[in-house]
Amino acid sequence: MPELTRRNFMKFTAASVAAAAVADKQHVSADTGDADKAFPLMTAGATSAYGLCHFCSVGCGIEVKIKDNKVVSTEGFPDHPINEGTLCPKGRSMKELANSDLRLTHPLVRKPGSDEWEPISWENAMDKIANKVKEVREETFSKTKNIDGDEVTVNRMDGIFSLGSAEIDNEEAYLYTKFNRALGIHNYTHQAEI
Ligand code: SF4
Numbered sequence: 789m790p791e792l793t794r795r796n797f798m799k800f801t802a803a804s805v806a807a808a809a810v811a812d813k814q815h816v817s818a819d820t821g822d823a824d825k826a827f828p829l830m831t832a833g834a835t836s837a838y839g840l841c842h843f844c845s846v847g848c849g850i851e852v853k854i855k856d857n858k859v860v861s862t863e864g865f866p867d868h869p870i871n872e873g874t875l876c877p878k879g880r881s882m883k884e885l886a887n888s889d890l891r892l893t894h895p896l897v898r899k900p901g902s903d904e905w906e907p908i909s910w911e912n913a914m915d916k917i918a919n920k921v922k923e924v925r926e927e928t929f930s931k932t933k934n935i936d937g938d939e940v941t942v943n944r945m946d947g948i949f950s951l952g953s954a955e956i957d958n959e960e961a962y963l964y965t966k967f968n969r970a971l972g973i974h975n976y977t978h979q980a981e982i
Contacts, residue, residue: 831861838865841879845954845979846870848879859886924948925971943972950976 834853841848849868853861862882866873885891895913896905908916928947934940950973952964961978968976 842955843878859883945972948973952978954979
């Protein structure tokens with residue numbers, strides 16, 4: 789192997805750039821080198837939609853490419869002031885949230901004693917969650933003693949922990965805090981803190 793000098797490094801780099809430019813212009817197949825067997829870009833003909841990555845609180849801008857009603861690519865949005873076109877692997881792989889066969893599209897419930905998950909309706913799931921919150925809330929309200937030594941229940945409970953979302957803005961975070969306090973939940977935080 790020839791010694792890597794500054795001069796032949798520059799020559800090699802220039803040759804590589806020139807070859808890449810020619811290949812790009814001719815759209816040469818990466819496998820065969822045949823111009824007529826070149827494969828099209830997977831995003832060719834796709835439309836774009838813009839949004840935010842919801843995995844973490846950084847809030848990177850995402851350009852979603854859609855073709856035949858399917859998400860074919862998620863890329864960083866170059867004009868977004870936060871990420872300027874970059875994405876971490878989580879944001880880059882976000883298309884799998886829409887396309888994965890493992891994606892859940894309806895709520896499931898595992899009944900007591902059962903080892904199977906069964907589909908239920910959204911209404912049913914919401915009712916179950918609301919009833920459970922009410923049950924736990926009533927069971928775990930804190931007790932304290934008043935000035936006369938009598939035990940009293942106070943509007944504070946330890947039975948529920950609440951975790952906010954990286955997707956919500958300042959105003960929504962304010963409402964989230966108010967909602968928790970109204971329920972008596974004092975163990976809560978925001979996903980951005982994690
Ligand atoms: S792309 Fe990565 S850093 Fe940006 S919001 Fe998503 S998870 Fe966070």
